[in-house]
Amino acid sequence: MSEDKGEGREKYPAAAPSGTNRRDPKLEAYLEREAIERRMSQVRHRILVLSGKGGVGKSTVACYLALSLARAGKRVGLLDVDIHGPSIPIMLGLEGRMIEVTPKTMLPISFGRNLKVMSMGFLLPSGQDAVIWRGPLKMGAIKQFIKDVEWGPLDYLIIDSPPGTGDEPLSVCQLIPARRQGAVVLDGALIVTTPQELSLVDVRKSISFCRKLQMPVLGVIENMSGFVCPKCGEETQIFKSGGGERMAREMGVPFLGGIPIDPKIVSAADVGQSYLDTYPNSPGVAAFNKAIQPILDMESERAPAEQAPQ
Numbered sequence: 001m002s003e004d005k006g007e008g009r010e011k012y013p014a015a016a017p018s019g020t021n022r023r024d025p026k027l028e029a030y031l032e033r034e035a036i037e038r039r040m041s042q043v044r045h046r047i048l049v050l051s052g053k054g055g056v057g058k059s060t061v062a063c064y065l066a067l068s069l070a071r072a073g074k075r076v077g078l079l080d081v082d083i084h085g086p087s088i089p090i091m092l093g094l095e096g097r098m099i100e101v102t103p104k105t106m107l108p109i110s111f112g113r114n115l116k117v118m119s120m121g122f123l124l125p126s127g128q129d130a131v132i133w134r135g136p137l138k139m140g141a142i143k144q145f146i147k148d149v150e151w152g153p154l155d156y157l158i159i160d161s162p163p164g165t166g167d168e169p170l171s172v173c174q175l176i177p178a179r180r181q182g183a184v185v186l187d188g189a190l191i192v193t194t195p196q197e198l199s200l201v202d203v204r205k206s207i208s209f210c211r212k213l214q215m216p217v218l219g220v221i222e223n224m225s226g227f228v229c230p231k232c233g234e235e236t237q238i239f240k241s242g243g244g245e246r247m248a249r250e251m252g253v254p255f256l257g258g259i260p261i262d263p264k265i266v267s268a269a270d271v272g273q274s275y276l277d278t279y280p281n282s283p284g285v286a287a288f289n290k291a292i293q294p295i296l297d298m299e300s301e302r303a304p305a306e307q308a309p310q
C-alpha cells in the first residue's frame with residue numbers, strides 16, 4: 001500500500017483555536033477523516049461483505065470467513081455494522097457481553113485467539129430490541145464504529161455491511177473510500193448471493209454499485225449452493241447451483257466458490273456455537289476454508305507479515 005502523504009489536501013490545525021466553542025464543520029470532517037485513516041492504517045486489508053438483499057446468509061458468510069482466516073493464524077477483526085440485524089454476537093455465543101467504552105474508543109470482544117468482534121448487538125440492551133433510528137443517527141453509529149473501535153494491529157478487517165445498495169452500505173463505502181489520493185483504504189468487496197435468479201439480479205446491482213464507487217470486487221460467493229445429504233452423501237440442488245459462478249464469469253469478477261446448505265449452520269447459531277469449531281469435518285467448513293484462499297493470497301502478495309501466534 002502506498003503511503004498517503006496528504007498532498008493537495010486542505011491543511012487544518014489539530015484543534016479549534018482556544019477560546020472558540022464554535023464547531024467548524026469542515027474542520028470536524030477533516031479530523032474525522034484523519035481519525036478513520038489513522039485507525040485503518042493499523043489494518044493490512046479491509047474487506048467489505050455485501051449482498052444485494054437480506055437473508056442470503058451475508059452475516060453467516062462474513063462471520064465464518066473471518067473465523068476461518070483467524071483459524072489460519074491471521075489477526076482478524078469482524079465489524080458488524082448491520083444495524084438492523086446484528087446477528088453475529090448470537091452466532092458466536094457472545095450475546096449479552098458488554099464492551100468497554102471510553103469517550104474516544106470501544107474495545108472489541110475476543111473470540112478465541114485471533115478474532116476480535118464488534119457489533120451493534122453489544123450496545124443494545126437486549127437482543128430483542130429493534131433499532132428504529134433515523135438516517136443521520138444510523139450514519140453516526142456506523143461512523144463511530146469505523147473510527148473508534150480499538151482493534152490494535154490486524155491482518156484483516158471483515159466488515160459485515162447492511163444489505164442492499166442503499167444509504168447504509170453507501171455510507172460505509174464513503175467513510176472508508178476505496179482509494180484516496182493514492183492510498184488504498186478499502187481493499188474491496190466480497191459479494192454473497194444464493195443461486196436463484198432473483199438473487200443474481202441483485203448481485204449485478206451490487207457489482208455495479210462497487211464499480212460506481214471504484215471499489216474492486218474481490219469475489220462472489222454462492223451461499224446455499226446445493227445440499228449434501230448427511231446420511232447418503234448425495235448432493236441435491238435445492239435452489240439450483242452454479243448461477244453465481246456463471247454470473248461472476250459474465251461480469252468479469254472472481255468466483256470464490258459455493259457454500260452448501262447445512263442445517264447445522266442454523267442449529268449451531270441457535271445455541272450460540274461456532275459451526276466451524278463444532279463441525280470441523282462438514283462440507284461447509286471445507287467450503288469456507290477454500291473460499292479464504294484468494295484472501296490469504298492477498299497477504300502473500302505483499303511483504304511477509306508478522307504472523308499472529310497460533
Ligand code: ADP
Binds near residue numbers: 225259264
Ligand atoms: P443475511 O445476513 O444475509 O440476512 P444470515 O446470515 O442472517 O443472512 O442468514 C439467514 C439465515 O440463513 C440464518 O438463519 C442462517 O443460519 C441461515 N443460513 C445461512 N447460510 C446457510 C447455509 N449455508 N445453510 C443453512 N442455513 C444457512
